[in-house]
Amino acid sequence: MKRKVTLKQIAKELDVSISTVSKALRNSVEISEDTKQKVQAFAKLYNYKPNNIALSLKNRKTNTIGIIIPEIVHHFFSKVIRGVELVANQRGYNVIIGLSNESFAKEVINMEMLANGSIDGFIISLSKETLQLQDYHHFNETINQGMPIVMFDRVVNEIQCDKVIVDDFEGAKNAVEKLIKNECKHIALITTKDYVSVGRLRTQGYLEALKTHGQDLKAELILKLDDNVDYEVNLDALEKEIEQLFKSNSKIDGIFAVNELYALTAMRVAGRLGFRVPDDIQVIGFTDGVLSKHSTPSLSTVSQHAQLMGEKAAGLLIDKLENDHEDETYQTQIIASELIERESTK
């Protein structure tokens, strides 16, 4: 077992100084052809590669970016990671991941762990708990220490940094307008409580669409669910809630749901109650998930272009990292959402 070879070892073997080796390997004109040959041949033979850690310490630059997300077993987030990784790799960066698991404490710990020199900058989507607590001190501290942050999707005004978001408001509005155009007169909304920023914006889009098209807002058509309940493991509860919605509003002919699970469950419950999708009820969800495409009927959705978000976020971060003149201006890039029509709408 041959350990990784260092400059020092090469220098010793060839009986020259460390700096000669270093220069020879970087093809410096200071070094004679002869020595260069010798050194380079030896280095190649022993497969010399500079030690990243030493370089990081010397250059005070790790060429690594940290991404903190609430959950990884989730299509949206894994697509974002793919985008981040793609751009990061192209530009010579590694990606280190931290999962907050929707917990404020884990988010803080993860960030502190990485902020101590391990990475050059963060890409982050806030945990639900952080959104509820509205405690953003760890972000501001990180930024104050000169470490740039790019936030995506779940962002918040209180933090001054670059952001990448999807146009939740417009996306929702378009979706609901589509339903209106398809002659839905009683469009229900299945959303989350307002502290989840994206849920709030999508709700606003729904309201705006109704208003624009002169449809009355009926409170009983709006179902606000507690996003802290894990309905994925507690499907029955979700179904009950939605069933309730249908029962108290027999005229519902359209549904806009702010995520995939709500939308699919709504379709299922509708089917069970004897409604036909899309004939009796049309449904649109808001998601990048796989289930929509494979469900029967397949679900029309507002796509968030998750991978693109990741690419943009990585691009913004690396631009900032590589721009010396500390740009103290922050931008928010808005990714256009896209309505993908499938079988659940006419």
Place this chain on the structure above:
Amino acid sequence: MKRKVTLKQIAKELDVSISTVSKALRNSVEISEDTKQKVQAFAKLYNYKPNNIALSLKNRKTNTIGIIIPEIVHHFFSKVIRGVELVANQRGYNVIIGLSNESFAKEVINMEMLANGSIDGFIISLSKETLQLQDYHHFNETINQGMPIVMFDRVVNEIQCDKVIVDDFEGAKNAVEKLIKNECKHIALITTKDYVSVGRLRTQGYLEALKTHGQDLKAELILKLDDNVDYEVNLDALEKEIEQLFKSNSKIDGIFAVNELYALTAMRVAGRLGFRVPDDIQVIGFTDGVLSKHSTPSLSTVSQHAQLMGEKAAGLLIDKLENDHEDETYQTQIIASELIERESTK
């Protein structure tokens, strides 16, 4: 903007030496209570945290593990990552990801990038291209340099290292036996070409089950698909292949498919051809995916316990990293698969 504070700066401010500060912060008995108080208070005030990179260089240990996988937008792999991250974090490690995107070249590049000091060890699942080329030099080189590797799921005998696999053979055999017990007489197999190790093992499990129960092996019941075609974006092609299978064997009453997509597509095609699942045809897939649970009818599957695989892999790796006495013995942990019965079987 206050940059991260270092020992040096604290020493300067308090007019003591760097080593005094270092010792004081680690509560060394060598240092007077007085000085300790002063130093610790100051450190706390300026939120001093040791620089990870400097520690890594000094200790020749990064406390970071690298995970190289073919794809991240995939339930199985993201669950594995979650498991790895969970254990890694518990034991004080970070996780850095590299995506091979099923490409041999990217796998090699990613590994070389990380092997130069950035991490202490690897967790890897081979890319399809690597499996085809059967070129494993990069793994052996890494191992030779003293960097431990743990492989999971897509493993290969040629590489000597710890491994975590699911019992593909047994899992497949059990699934097919379930179909046999449910009185299927003509069980089709939808699988991949043999170079994908897991595909091969699952195929063998199918064959074994038939043999054990005295069912004849009929070549026309086996559909071997080219796993290089991305059927996810080319669903039509997949449907055609499967339709062909049905058409040439009108008596098929059971299907075992080695992944989720094949199984779901088979169900859909079966439905379209007028068969009813599970009454006319029973179907079992092999996967940890979400689609199975949410499809109609929901799909019975062999679960791989992906997260557990990740946890085990991380545990094995960290054990090896923290055991000085270079254990030159390697173990292969086999995770028991589990047949999850849903609506696609009786």
Place this chain on the structure above:
DNA sequence: TTGTAGGCGTTATCAT
């Protein structure tokens, strides 16, 4: 053309 020295931030060993 080659080598020396200093520094990135930390800790450990060995003086004082």
Place this chain on the structure above:
DNA sequence: ATGATAACGCCTACAA
């Protein structure tokens, strides 16, 4: 009780 020094691996300004 405190401090100087060396080392981890690398690079580079400056000597020789």
